[in-house]
Amino acid sequence: xxxxxxxxxxxxxxxxxxxxxxxxxxxxxxxxxxxxxxxxxxxxxxxxxxxxxxxxxxxxxxxxxxxxxxxxxxxxxxxxxxxxxxxxxxxxxxxxxxxxxxxxxxxxxxxxxxxxxxxxxxxxxxxxxxxxxxxxxxxxxxxxxxxxxxxxxxxxxxxxxxxxxxxxxxxxxxxxxxxxxxxxxxxxxxxxxxxxxxxxxxxxxxxxxxxxxxxxxxxxxxxxxxxxxxxxxxxxxxxxxxxxxxxxxxxxxxxxxxxxxxxxxxxxxxxxxxxxxxxxxxxxxxxxxxxxxxxx
Amino acid sequence: xxxxxxxxxxxxxxxxxxxxxxxxxxxxxxxxxxxxxxxxxxxxxxxxxxxxxxxxxxxxxxxxxxxxxxxxxxxxxxxxxxxxxxxxxxxxxxxxxxxxxxxxxxxxxxxxxxxxxxxxxxxxxxxxxxxxxxxxxxxxxxxxxxxxxxxxxxxxxxxxxxxxxxxxxxxxxxxxxxxxxxxxxxxxxxx
Numbered sequence: 001x002x003x004x005x006x007x008x009x010x011x012x013x014x015x016x017x018x019x020x021x022x023x024x025x026x027x028x029x030x031x032x033x034x035x036x037x038x039x040x041x042x043x044x045x046x047x048x049x050x051x052x053x054x055x056x057x058x059x060x061x062x063x064x065x066x067x068x069x070x071x072x073x074x075x076x077x078x079x080x081x082x083x084x085x086x087x088x089x090x091x092x093x094x095x096x097x098x099x100x101x102x103x104x105x106x107x108x109x110x111x112x113x114x115x116x117x118x119x120x121x122x123x124x125x126x127x128x129x130x131x132x133x134x135x136x137x138x139x140x141x142x143x144x145x146x147x148x149x150x151x152x153x154x155x156x157x158x159x160x161x162x163x164x165x166x167x168x169x170x171x172x173x174x175x176x177x178x179x180x181x182x183x184x185x186x187x188x189x190x191x192x193x194x195x196x197x198x199x200x201x202x203x204x205x206x207x208x209x210x211x212x213x214x215x216x217x218x219x220x221x222x223x224x225x226x227x228x229x230x231x232x233x234x235x236x237x238x239x240x241x242x243x244x245x246x247x248x249x250x251x252x253x254x255x256x257x258x259x260x261x262x263x264x265x266x267x268x269x270x271x272x273x274x275x276x277x278x279x280x281x282x283x284x285x286x287x288x289x290x291x292x293x294x295x296x
Numbered sequence: 297x298x299x300x301x302x303x304x305x306x307x308x309x310x311x312x313x314x315x316x317x318x319x320x321x322x323x324x325x326x327x328x329x330x331x332x333x334x335x336x337x338x339x340x341x342x343x344x345x346x347x348x349x350x351x352x353x354x355x356x357x358x359x360x361x362x363x364x365x366x367x368x369x370x371x372x373x374x375x376x377x378x379x380x381x382x383x384x385x386x387x388x389x390x391x392x393x394x395x396x397x398x399x400x401x402x403x404x405x406x407x408x409x410x411x412x413x414x415x416x417x418x419x420x421x422x423x424x425x426x427x428x429x430x431x432x433x434x435x436x437x438x439x440x441x442x443x444x445x446x447x448x449x450x451x452x453x454x455x456x457x458x459x460x461x462x463x464x465x466x467x468x469x470x471x472x473x474x475x476x477x478x479x480x481x482x483x484x485x486x487x
Binding site for chain 2: 017054280
């Protein structure tokens, strides 16, 4: 069993608790144990805090990493926004002693110290990593194959970009999440401009909601073109933008798509035999029933 | 080759002065942007790949290339008072495609940091900061969600600062160190 400190963030536990429940249960079936990271806070939101003052962003994210350092565990998480904050700050501070000293000056006020002794991983990359889990193990864990559905994939921005601060390689047309989706028995589909942003990041959702929804709408049009039955992603903030966003798009632009949006962990949960109630799919803004009828 | 002459002696002088700066130019601004963004913004050669990659560009007047030029020329007021500064979704497409290996996204973040120092910031950013100060979360829990969590077999509040509020004073100390709460409260006063 590989053990990790599970960093929750805000939107997964406080808006889509099904993602959290699914992550804990699904990962255990493939040999990953998630331990609660007690006292963690918001990552903090890279768009909002990074825009206000990057120094606060470094210090707040470093505090969350310190909690895992005390547990002597690597961090894993299920949100791209959290990944941007926690992974990137950990990465930057490990390679920049000046900045590390400055952050530690702040953390000294609360008797903490960033050491740089742990790493940060997205749960999806652990699923894909053959050293930890790998696609075959995911495939073996499936009890209810999700056959007969076309599922499109949204990678989100902050998981893989900026490329040179990450280790994923190509960011123009990656295919590894599709492999993970295909392993569940459904068919992954390609669509135009797959790597485009969901529109929520950088504080734009709060600053100019119409502008933000217009970006989302472009993605929805591209998804509709290929007849996707559902969209899967690995970021609850993207999920919020696509899921609640579709309702807001209906109100703002008068178009409705009714495309179910599922976090990869929720999809994996369904494939491993969890019921829609176990995943709190009823909390989703867009009804998942048409998709569920197709696959279950 | 004959050099064209102008009647205007002022203009003539300006054109011959290779060190001429517009009065709006602040070379310190360029330095500050380089320092905060930790990227080589001054190496931008204005190819426009960034604007071509930008999801915000087709639906607004926001042009990341323009902001890059402002960074190079030190056009501080023009950059920081432009409302388009806040339309970057930080998707980093421009950063991945930049042929000069610059991170235009980080240039935008640096400019936003500098704008905040001048009290220029959208209110939603400050509200998120206030929420984190009081709860530790930018998106706090609510009753509907608590009920759903219990049904799923989770604790009503996640094992974060929500379940361990004793960690909140530490977070407040960090935010106070940068006077973030005071500034947010001051700017949002009366709302």
